[in-house]
Amino acid sequence: MEEILSQPPFTKIPIKKSNKTIRFLTFNVNGIKTICNYHPWNQFKQEFNDIFLSLKSDIITLQELKLTINTTLNEIKNIGHLKNYRSFISLPTKKKGYSGVGLFIKKPENDEEKQIYTVVKAEEGLTGYLSDKSGTRYRDQEDKIGGYTNDMSESEALNLDSEGRCVIVELINNLVIFALYCPANSQGTEEGETFRLLFLQQLLKRCENLHNLGKRIIIMGDINVSLDLIDSAEGINDRLGLKIIEDIRDGVNFEIENYKECINFKFSRKSRELMNKYVIQSMIYLLRDKQKINYSNYQIFYDTTRIYQGRRKKMYTVWNTLTSSRQINYGSRIDLILCNCTKMIKHTSNADILPFIQGSDHCPVFTDFENWNEENEEGKEKKDIMIELNKYQDKKIMFEAKNHFKLNKIRDISTLFGKRNFIESNGSSESISSSTSSRTSSPQPEISKDNKETETDQKSNSKKPKVLVYKSRKTIDNNKLSSSSKKSINDYFL
Template sequence: GIHFILSEGDCDSSLLFMRIITWNINGIRTIPKYHPWNAMKTHEDVLNHLGADIICFQEMKSSRSALPKATALPPSYHSFFSFPTHKTGYSGVGVYTRPTPLSADDRLSSTRDVDPTSAPLDVDAQVLDSEGRTLILDFGLFVLVNVYCPSDSASQADPERDAERFRFKMAFHQLLKERVRQLVHLQGREVVVVGDLNACADVIDHAEGALIEARGEGGFWEYEPRKWLRDWLVDSSLAVGGGCLVDVVRKFWPERKAMYTCWNTKMSARASNYGSRIDYILVTPGLLPWIKAADIQPDVKGSDHCPVYIDLHDQITLESGVFVKLADVLGNPEPGAEPPRLAAKFWEEHRQRGVDTFFGKAGTKQVVALKKDSPVAEMKAPSASPPEDIAKRERDILQSSSSSSSCLPIAAKSPSPASTAKRKRNGPTPSSSSSKRPKNGQPTLASFFGSKSASASQSSVTHSSESTIDSDYQLAVALSAAESVPSSSPPNPHTARAWTTILAPLEPPRCSVHDEPAKVMTVNKPGPNRGKTFFVCSRPVGPGYDRGRAERLREEVDPRWKCDFFRWAADVRAEMVRKEKDK
């Protein structure tokens, strides 16, 4: 049933409401890494803390097989998921709901009632449904569409793939719009569309919106996904496509600027609120009397997006004077009603089974018939080598390494009967010589020592390859027992100073515009520069920050924000060494 929320500190039942929340979580496994979620014991605790009756997630980045049972089946909620059919750990949407839906679907191209593919598409509808981007749940009062629209992901590294993904994105938008149109106009249903639409509805929904619009030549609306979303909205002053949905959050906050829901966390853009509003809750006009409040939750961490919510009155009076309770018109009114078959509770892997179902009749008899004198009962765990054996082994290594004439192989300890039995059960085990011998061309630790004694030690370790003791470990024990030989030449002060410079921590350079210490960052992108460090301006990004002459007109640059300073840490280190050398 519906779990109505009562405003904190209020006792008036008229202040009861039901909440619907949408959140791009950027991976179901990332939430527990953030506060306050990391202090919660179960996934249901996380859901309860969000304080909503219907919770819609996008970018689950999981799969049906990888989803833990506690995440898939929280006791107080019905759960529904849609995952990609091919690629795992990508996309995916989920809905957790207390009210029981009447039906559920995970396809935009469903032909259950009508064919929503009447409009021509550039991409096959089944392909559009293959990435786990949609869940459609019928709650009686309205049809809920939880959607994760594709991003264009323009990488500029593969223009052909970028163009293909953009065609996919626009075809998906077209199919989504057509499905909603048919729900509204052909079936007469009220609709709630929630999720990450990966598009901005207006200029003020983008941190760079004003700058983009000022450039002219189509400006902000030249980007097709923005035009698509603008024309989908019924109350947009610029709409030209006969929209049928209302941007609820913007309706409650018509003049509010910087109401962003997504930030580039790699640039620390959230701290300066340099982002965009691409997460929405859109409703048909007939549902507006039910909407009590709508807003974003930018203080909720755990993703590069923040949650968006609407609150519904628990009861309203229609224009006709009829009094209606939300509980009477939302979801399946029958107590204990089963959810649709798409629910995760019907997944085969989560059904409870008795232990006897895993054994046939013969297998069960065999298990019961096991006696104490059976081979399985007599098997014991292999015993570990006693400490005195380890000490003796180390003494043998030291004695062999101190001998200058010859080094004999160290005999391997005879396996105990228990360990022999274990190898027979598990099949043949590779000999220690094959597992410890380095690959062709792969140097061992001994190869880095060039002295005569080190060479002898290396020879000793090489000849003892049949031993179960690692060769590098033998050398380490031998070297630790050897007396250090004093150097015959005095230390070079210039060499010492050079090493001090090389090993000293880098002093951050100062950026060229603000003359402030730069901050160090590391390349995480796969490629030849992965793992390298570099310095950039430490100021936060903001509207008009300097992205370089190739991407930012000089007249658009706002010096209050991050400049385009960049230096590799290796170049900074080399400059330090040169300066020290010139002294």
């Protein structure tokens, strides 16, 4: 792995400022099963723990996993049982094999990190109407994240949460993280637009409720909304064609000279208008005309990339790969990391896009915060965290992937090579392999129907190992993919 990381593009990934830096990263992978067929990820042999480490990030969300529970349990295990990260994964119950979101939290290595990365609560879905393995709806559980809205029926809520678009985790330091793949309505239908707006409304209203409860909040993922005109190459190009704006390279002067159209762009779609209502504006001379809407009662989120990078142009995060748009950087910025905490924003040490990372039509986006827990305004925050730590550090989180998908009941096929050690865990056999074992993509053999091996089977296995036939992974030939299976970049310029 060290040899891989010593080469581009990984040498281009910014090094964190210190060992106290906390890096958040979002990446729409456009298919977790296929990303490892492309450079640079094909060097990692499906080892997602190493992939995550290569991104030098502590809290990671991936969108468009494109997994289904029934047919790809092996792939779920690849990202659900990691050495250095805890996994929380939501998959769709309808439109199977579509969307899907994963949130991966660094496992703390010392007491100081436990005060940051310890997970105290986790939920699937946005509305709280889904249930974990206990059968109790999240919103009805005694120990819940909170902030739920009550302005929609349960059937509407379950439909909203049926596409695997949201994972929510609360950490011990009072930070609630929303990992999201927001709807795009790429087909342009009335039904799709209604669904999209309802999702954004419920998301932002719940965040507002949590904000009022004093929670720190991070929204990270593919939001599918370009907030500003400088975030949309197509928006700029269309207006240049109509000769209603001037093409100015510098972002600040571009927005000053084209102020009217930059403002109009913010109101050009209901989804964009809604997002801008909640995001604190960093545009120079913005809203000199405040007649359209009073933002002051709503704005709670900082766009971390914009706060750090200023009004930089062409900072796009998605491109149309069918038209070589990435090569000429004709794209859109729709992958965002938003934060409601002023203290955290003051501790931002870096925030940027990583366009040199290939493998998807999107690129990763990251934000670095220094350890804001060290700034103890009331003199008791760390004490409170330690009390909570004693309560939660050994708590079983039912929505954690290994529990939610019962991944501990699947034997790791890598243990068929070399020395094997077995432990009993909840009535199931788990195998522990050495660090040098290599993982393959072949289907993993299940234990037995009741997830236990009889003594006879164990003795038989120790004397005569089973003969297995392994098949190599077929690499997808992109040239054979039909154009209808790929998205137009116009679907992203929203």
